[in-house]
Amino acid sequence: MQQEQIIAVLGKPYFSNDNVMLYNLDCKKGLEQLAEHNIKINTTITSPPYNIGKEYEKPLSLNEYIQWLSEISNLVYKITTNNGAYLLNLGYLKVENQARALPIPYLIWDKINFYLNQEIVWNYGAGVACKNYLSPRNEKILWYVKNIEEYTFNLDAIRDPDVKYPNSKKNGKLRANTLGKNPSDVWQIAKVTSGANRSAEERTAHPAQFPEDLVYRMIMGFTNENEWILDPFLGSATTAVVALKNKRNCIGFEINANYCEMAKRRILETELTVKTSEAILF
Numbered sequence: 001m002q003q004e005q006i007i008a009v010l011g012k013p014y015f016s017n018d019n020v021m022l023y024n025l026d027c028k029k030g031l032e033q034l035a036e037h038n039i040k041i042n043t044t045i046t047s048p049p050y051n052i053g054k055e056y057e058k059p060l061s062l063n064e065y066i067q068w069l070s071e072i073s074n075l076v077y078k079i080t081t082n083n084g085a086y087l088l089n090l091g092y093l094k095v096e097n098q099a100r101a102l103p104i105p106y107l108i109w110d111k112i113n114f115y116l117n118q119e120i121v122w123n124y125g126a127g128v129a130c131k132n133y134l135s136p137r138n139e140k141i142l143w144y145v146k147n148i149e150e151y152t153f154n155l156d157a158i159r160d161p162d163v164k165y166p167n168s169k170k171n172g173k174l175r176a177n178t179l180g181k182n183p184s185d186v187w188q189i190a191k192v193t194s195g196a197n198r199s200a201e202e203r204t205a206h207p208a209q210f211p212e213d214l215v216y217r218m219i220m221g222f223t224n225e226n227e228w229i230l231d232p233f234l235g236s237a238t239t240a241v242v243a244l245k246n247k248r249n250c251i252g253f254e255i256n257a258n259y260c261e262m263a264k265r266r267i268l269e270t271e272l273t274v275k276t277s278e279a280i281l282f
């Protein structure tokens, strides 16, 4: 993807450097423009609003919400390369008189044109403690691919080194892969904590930040160096900073100007850290 092509279609970004383009724009408008001009991107990694009354959401009826998210996802399909993927993080929502916390994937998984390759369960250790029902401790990531015959899966890059019997042998050969085991479809990764004395180092003022470790596993497992990754709901720019740290590029849309400014500052700080560590190495 050439940055000039994108600029020709979307205009000057709110912020950009060699590896990141950030647009203060409704992603639907941005995606429609990219699709109209046949611009393709390898992989999309994102966490959309869940329609649960967060400060960054416009409340929609359940049908309107599912319709909106399906439309965005199908625009993502249009702009994805043939070997590309769509990693969609989804939580829960309340359905009046029907469900306290319905997993959003139940409502949307088959309204998206991609092939659903797998559902990943993101399990986190801490969260709200409930009295009348079980404390929720997971969200999902729907791993969609465009072409089931040709997609990126870098298993060695995301192997889990925590192997129970690393020295076990069969016919004189080690049984276990020395790089570790397949990390499975359940990923235990802590949420970004906040609050006095327990705030995570990566915490920003954004109310719904992705943990960098979660994005790291998706980027390393499902994308290749130098590729472009799209996050249509960039928020505090977690996808962009993890991309930058791992030799990938990122284009992001964010509708809220305050979050864009927050994202820009975070990207600039990351750029400085990456450049400093490269200078020390060489």
Ligand SMILES: C[S@@+](CC[C@H](N)C(=O)[O-])C[C@H]1O[C@@H](n2cnc3c(N)ncnc32)[C@H](O)[C@@H]1O
Binding pocket: 025, 026, 027, 028, 046, 047, 048, 049, 056, 057, 206, 208, 209, 210, 211, 232, 233, 234, 235, 236, 237, 238, 239, 253, 254, 255, 256, 259
């Ligand atoms: C769940 S948050 C994403 C947080 C992000 N993953 C991070 O790590 O900070 C969703 C974001 O989407 C933004 N947003 C909501 N509707 C949007 C739209 N139509 N186009 C672009 N951004 C939108 C919100 O302002 C919010 O920052």
